[in-house]
Each structure stands twice: as C-alpha cells, then as structure tokens.
Amino acid sequence: MNTPALAALVLPWLAAPAVRALAARLTPRWAALAVAGCAALLAAGTAVGLSVLVLAGLLHLPWLAAAGRLPAAWLAATSPAAVPTAAAAGLLLAAVTVSATRALAAQRGQLAAARRAVAGLAAEGDTVVVPDPAAEAFALPGRPGLVVVTSGMLAALDERERRVLIAHERAHLAGRHHLFSRAVHVAAAVHPALRGLRAPLDLHLERCADEDAARTVGDRPLAARAVARGALAAADRRRTAPRGAALPAADAGPVPLRVAALLAPAPRSPRGRLLHLIVAGLLTVVGVTAAAGLGSAYDLHEYVEQGQATTATANR
Template sequence: MTLVLALVMLTLVLPWGAAPATRRLAALLPPREACAALTGAAVLLAGGTVAALIGLFHVPFLASLEQISLTRAASEWPAAVPVAAVAGAVLLLQAVLVVRRWCERRSVLARAWASTRDAVSDGDLLVVPDAEPQAFALPGWRKRGGRVVVTTGMLKTLGPAEREVLLGHERAHLTGRHHVWSVVAYLAAAVHPALRPLRPALDFHLERWADESAASSVGNRRLAATAIARAALAAASAEKTGGRRGPLLSVSTGPVPQRVEALLGPVPVRPQARRTRAAAAGLVTAVAVSALLGLGLAYGLHEYVEFASRALLAE
C-alpha cells in the first residue's frame, strides 16, 4: 500500500514538471498546434490529478464493498482513512473552485453583452458608441451568436486597411472558438496549481493564431503587424483608465511586442530540424505519460485494494 500511495503522490507532483515542458513545446510549434498542445496537456494533467485523488478517496469504500469493515481496513492500512479524508477535501475544494471560475466567466460574458445594448449591428459586427478604443470577440450568449465588438473610438484610431486586420483578428477568435480553449485551461488551472502558467501561455498563442489568420486574410504581414500594434497600444491605454470591456481575449491580450515581431517574420511552420522534432516528440511523450499515469494508477489502486481485500478475507 505504501508503494501505491507513493506512486499516486508522484502523479500529483508530475504536473509541476510537465506544465513547463508543455510551454517549451508550444514555443516550438505554429500557433494552432501550440494551442492544441497546451489545451490537451491541461485536460490530461487535470484529469490525471482528479483520477489519482478519486482513487485515494475511494480506498475505504472499495474495502467496504469487499466486506471488510472500516476498523479492520484502518488496522491493515493505517494511512488509508486519513489519506482518503485529505483526498476528499481536495476534491471538494477543486469542485468549488471550478464552479466558482465557471460562474465568473458567465458573469463576465453577461456584463460584456450588457455593454453592447447601444451598439449598432452590422452582420456579425457590433459598433459601440464609445470614445475609448476597444475591440474584442464576444462569444454567443443565450441563443445569440458570437459577435465582433468594436467601439467608435477604435474605428477612429485605425485606417480602413487596419480595420480589416482588426476585424479579421477578432473573427478568427469566433470561428476558431478560442473562448472555449481559454475556458478549458482556466478551469483546469483550478484542479492543480502547476497548470496555472498554461493559461497565459495559451492566451498568447490564441492571439498569435488570430494574428496569423488576420495577416493571411489581408495578404500583408507588415500591415497586420502595424494594425495589431496600433490597436493594442490604443486598447492598453484605455484599460489603464478603467475602460476594460468584455472577455479576456481581446486585441491587447498577451505580450504585444512578441506578437508584432512574429508577424514581421516569416509564416510559422512546424519544426523541420531533426533535433527540434526529437525534442518536441520527447516533450509530448513526457506530458502524455505523466497525465496518463494518474489514470492508470487510479485503476491500479482499485485492483490493488480488491486483491488485498480478498487476501484478508482468505485468512
């Protein structure tokens, strides 16, 4: 039992190493693949953590199912009940945090939609009469489809060609359902503290994904870089004065200088160098193993308790 508990504890520690590895992997990939790697790792690592905790929490109950009293189980496995109690408390805390974060996101979305009451609609575009320069992709809400929200202040800041870049950027967020990716990472971070750095990394790569889509739509990477820089600078200035609107994914999200620098470079492609591909494959394997280990250990813990219970009953 001590060995099993040690392995489960190892599963709970592994995300501290797997999360930084995933961020390094994302830096080697094009934006879309980077988002898939970060989101997939967040889901797998959070799932492995929850599976390991559920396995620990169920040890006394599994023993009772095998007709072993709690007293005898505690005498044979002294750590079983205290560990199960701690695992149950952590699971409850995780559930509370996930629900709280979900409610926060819904509240942000509701406030964002409320801020567009005076907006002028033009297809998927909502123009809000506001001098503060703001632009963001507004996900669907209560049977209303997603919209691109732009203030009149932002439209005045940009020229016609730059506006096309901005609208292409925000539309890429909607068509790619980037808000879903961001929410998944946000909720996963409530399960394990080691996963928190994955969310800002994911938001950055989601912005890079939208930047590349906008650059492709206008066919001019330098124009896209100029438009993103100008829009982000204007939006950042508005946020300093309390003009922040809407969900977290907006034109000013993430390290803007890095985004602009990337747009001034060539179109990102998958790594071709053998050494880089080998490093990426190694990181993928490490993340997958650390995540799936939790699921495997949860099942193995169940089998161990069942086997040990039969051995006790046979005495």
C-alpha cells in the same frame, strides 16, 4: 498508500514547464492546442488522484468494508494512514471543485455581461460598433458570434488597419479560442502548477489570430502596424464591457512579441528530428498523465481484491 494517485498530484509541477517549452516550438495553432489539451489532462489526473485517495479512505467505514467483504483488521494493518490521507484529499477535492466551478462561472458571467452590454445595438453582419471614445475590440462568442469594436478604436486605425482588426477578431471566433482559454483557466483552478500555462496560451491564441489576419489581408507589416496601433490606443481605455479571458481581444498578450513575430517570416512547423522530439515529449506528458490516473484506479481495484481474497481464505 496509492503511489500513482500521489504521482498524479505531483506530475503537473514537472509537466507544466515541459509543455510550455515544447509548445513554444510549434506553430501558434498547434501550440494552443497542445497547451490546452495537456492542461485539461493534467487537471483531470489531479481530480482522479484525489478521488482515489478519498475512496481508499472510505473503505475503512465499517458498513462499506462489510459491503465489500473487507476485514477491518486487515484494512487497519495494511493502510493505517488511509483515513487521515483521505480526509486531507477530501478537503483538497472539495476546494478544487469549488475553485473550478467558480472559474467556470466567472467566464460564463463575463460572456453574459458582455452580451447584455451590446444588447440592442445594431450589428452590421457580425460586427457591432459601440459608440464609445475608449478604444476597445474583442470577440464575443455565442450564437451568433460577434466582433465588438468601439468607435474610439475605429477612429484610431485607418481603413486597412481596421480590416486587420476585424479579421483578427473573426479568427478568434472561427477558432473557438474562448474554449481553449476556458479549459486552461479551469485547469489552473484545479492545480496551482497549471497557472503558469495561462499566459503562454494567451500568447499562442493571439499569435494564431494575428497570423490568420495577416493571411487575410496579405500584408504582414500592415498586420504588425495594426496590432501596435490598436494596443497603443487601448492602453488608456475605459472598458465598454466586463472582459477577461472569456473574451479574446486584439490588444491582449505581450504586444511587442506579437509585432516582432509579424515582422518576421510566417512561422513554419518544425520538421524532421525536432518535430519528432516535440511530439514525443508531448505524448510522454499525456501518456504519463493517463498512466497515473489509470494506475491509481487499478491499484485501488487490486487492493480491494486482495482484501476480499483475505476474507475468503479466512472463511475456509
């Protein structure tokens, strides 16, 4: 049995809560990067672990064992559970592949649907105003990236609050936040333990855009008011275009937490011992994930070499 491969499957259940807690101590930008990066690595480790378990079982196929110079009797004696384990891992790997593909396709579909919804509307710079009384605004990534806002949302805000709204959505575009969201949503489709990272990531991305908008207008209370009024206006909306995680919006995330953060002083990166502990914790998660994936592949390599050595000894 390949212990590192099994560890790669179990690790996300332990690592996801640690990543969530450690990232909460960082500034929003670094927190989003930490969550997205660790989620992607943990999902990759899961895929590698399942693949190694499948390959270990495939070695028991007579033609593959012969090609690898592995004695069938030795394989059966040293790893009797390899075949049923590989069958289970194969089913899981197929399910994971389908789930991840569907998650990726869903996000791309959301982007395409939103593009179609605003096609033909005149853009003023990077901003498209949709004539719709429902209050909504979101960042539409692509070439070019667009800020989509309805006339209903503009009517709900005064001129200064509109500047905050537009700056917020531009921050999403400039930071390519849809890629962060895509990485975590696909990772969550690979391993169920990673689903718990989606909501924290959404909050960190919204907080990042909030802080950028507050710096742009130079007024944190104004930014807090704009976020609150925009969310209230959007609370009872009719959506203009299909929207989901692929389309970051100004009213997303837990709005009370965002408003409270904007009414507080600007966040600062932790320093000294606390920063060292956070970095050490995140590096441990990354290191253990990488070690599990590489270790499972190395164990399989060693296993094959051991079998080949047994064949060579028997032929002498």
